Amino acid sequence: MKKCIPLLLLLPALAGTAQVKEPAGRQLVQEIKNNEYFAFVKNKALEVMKTGFNAGDGYREVWIRDYNTFIELAAQVNPKEVLKENLLVFFRMQGDDGNIIDGFTPAEKIGKGETDFSYSKLEPRYAGHKNTVETDQETSLVQAVYRYIQLTGDKTILQEKIGDKTVAERLEFSMDFLMNHRYNKQYGLIIGATTADWGDVQPEHGWGVDLDANTHPAIDIYDNAMFIVALNNLMDILPASRQKWQPVRNRLMQNSMKHLWDKKEQKFIPHIYLKGSPFPAGFDENKIYYFGGTTVAIEAGLLSKAQIKASLDEMVKRVKLAGAASIGLTLYPPYPEGYFANKIMNPVYSYQNGGDWTWFGARMIQQLIKHGFVKEAYEQIQPMVKRVKDNNGFYEWYSVDNKPRGSGTFRGEAGVLYTAIVMLENLKK
Template identity: 65%
Template structure:
């Protein structure tokens, strides 16, 4: 009896301590002046347009997907809708979705440059598609979901684009992945060999188009993005559940069966469909993909223990590399010879660059999975450098120096949402 009473008392004391710790953390979140300032600056950056950032003329769907919710805070919903409609108007007959669009008068046709896409449905803009990527279709479906949930405009799904509704075209885009990017052997979608979520393949000095040298492979990022998109589509359009539920469940099961390395508690970078482009003595599985892992967590593929193990590995990688945050793309980086594109040197660009654009998405998932203190701690380096460098930079070097656009709206969007999720949690602790 005494042991039972002692045990109950210990549980009560533990519960009180946890409650006090939560309350204290909530107060820290609410009193963090950087958070308020970063949110203010994020709104100011997003107010200025829809292209990815300064230096970019295009509106890219993979970027727009990550700041459309923030854009809804400062733009009329009709403007957001018009951008989404451009992607649907420029949709391919096969269901494919463009990478980005630009006003026709600003599209510069040069040999070896973008292969621009025109349709009668869209008089003002032209589009292009980075064919080494397999996330455009998923990104658009996710962006529509965020737009509808944020604005409540469900009628958008019934809007006609040509002879099809937006809802029809969303499903057509998912069908494109089954028809044109499906690896029957694995029951997963494939793309070209890129670094994690990157848009540059291993071959060709530029690397944004499929070529004869392209090596196709399966990775976790593309498949996790499709999983999130399918969940979003089925929620918005319930009648699609009959066809897509089983496909979604098979995709989730196969993602873990094929790509999850149970022994090392990580995702295998690539499963090649027809041989690796790299020499036999190069062990690619030593590389840990931060971004793809974050999206896999968003897709619900990992349990709480695996999420915590993933975070621990990311933190260890940051310490080993000397990087500034868990936005570190991957670790260790690919050798210099692994990519023809000169910007993909070790710790350059997507080969070990530090991207808040993905790091803050991991923060969002940590909050959702209950790792709130960890989320708070890992977010601080990201908000600190926004203030220090006076901008939302595209990426950071391994020694935490800013690179690329200083008004990268994707970074602003995901940081704002990460802070918002923390503040919502803190509010509940009062």
């Protein structure tokens, strides 16, 4: 029988140097050990992960931005060959310009009249889809390959030949795509469409997931922080690439703080607009706090320990103002009703416009643990694990009054929560 990979092997990379100080730490360690929800959540996560790789019940695709966040969980119930094959599909379907698709689905499941799909001779089994308003598919794939190697120790994936390029070459090709097609020289940062923080819905007409003539291009912290994390990962697994990418990474870090960090408010501004804002004149968008982008910025190493604590305090404050349950809140205050044409973003506190997503909230928990805020991490994870048991499963997002919404068996939530719990349970005592 093929072996799965214990998450314990990845813990040194995940937990960093976080330790629990004595004597208060001894009590906290005991609380973690005896937590009434942790065992239930972990077991439920493993059950969910055994049933497939699509994002959740409401999705047929395997999405790279989701897979990147549950690959550690997937490794607990799947052999490395399965993890590897999923990653290779994305490389086989890579665009001629280096871009990476969002997700793939079996070609035979595509109905008549469905045209928003791409196909590749290198991977005839699947159809690919890409929400072009995002700029995180390429960076998510680099991060997922990095996690795969950390989990399995299998660096041979880098030498796999896909068409005329190795995986290693295709990883850099995907980063080249961002520099060639999504890089703004004026600010030295990458761009995307205007979305709500890490979201994939633009305000303009229609479904809102494709770049078009109505798009308002913008720069935000989420896309750039994801790029920084990806470059750090890339240089780790491909040391020879450091000469090319380290200067790029350094500029991204400097420019992210120079142009996106509001020193006075101690927060990231939502957007820098390149061709005007899609929102009404007089709307003060900078009143909105982006939870997810801030979390990834912490992962990218952009904020000091003091700034991390200030960010957490601001998140907690705004969660209370919203009346929400957890720091998984996407943003606060939400965009006013009607600011997004897509009905899923209305009314306020709906979907990515103020919905509560453990998918990002638990990533903040992981960052708190890594940076030594263990007590705070334990406190903030409680509402997230409690609602898993209360609802007997994982849901895509939660309403402001903590009711489950969206896709069930949402594997992204299961993955990030599972990892966060294991990090807490295995802290140095």
